[in-house]
Amino acid sequence: MSHTFEPQVIDAVLAHMNGDHTEDNLVIARANGHPDATSATMTGLDGDAGVWSVTDPAGEHELRITWPGGPISERPEIRREVVVVFEAAAAALGLPPREH
Template sequence: MPHTFEPPVVDAVVAHMNGDHIEDNLLIVRAHGVPEATAASMSDADGDAGTWTVIGPEGPVGERRIRWPGGPITERAEIRREVVALYDAACATLGVPPRPH
């Protein structure tokens, strides 16, 4: 069973990703199994993965759960590290230059 973060932690992460990193969300889901995505928003996070709600050209696609590249995590600070790793991997896969962190 994955580690469960307290709701305020998940809410803060989701708000940050959807407020400041909406384009990153799209790159992440495109590179991790939904190349046709036209929009994506983070909807959840636990110790094993992040979850994104995905929209395609014809409407909602559903949710995409993407495992953390470094494996299971248990600390809030590790979420940022893993999301950055997902973003960097997405940029490499899609041939997009990553911005500095």
């Protein structure tokens, strides 16, 4: 059974991703099956995966990406896994790596 994070944790992550990382969400969507995505919004997460709502010319789709490091249960692990998902997506699209 997947770990469920507290609603306030999920809300904070979603607010951060959708407020500060809108372009990152789009990179993630484009590299994970939606190359023509025009928008992407993170809509949820649990211990197994992150979930995005993606819009492309064909309509709206749900994109669920399993955490690369396996199931998680602690808040700090969310950031780590989202960063890995983004970095893999950027590399798949040939984008230069970000400096941390």
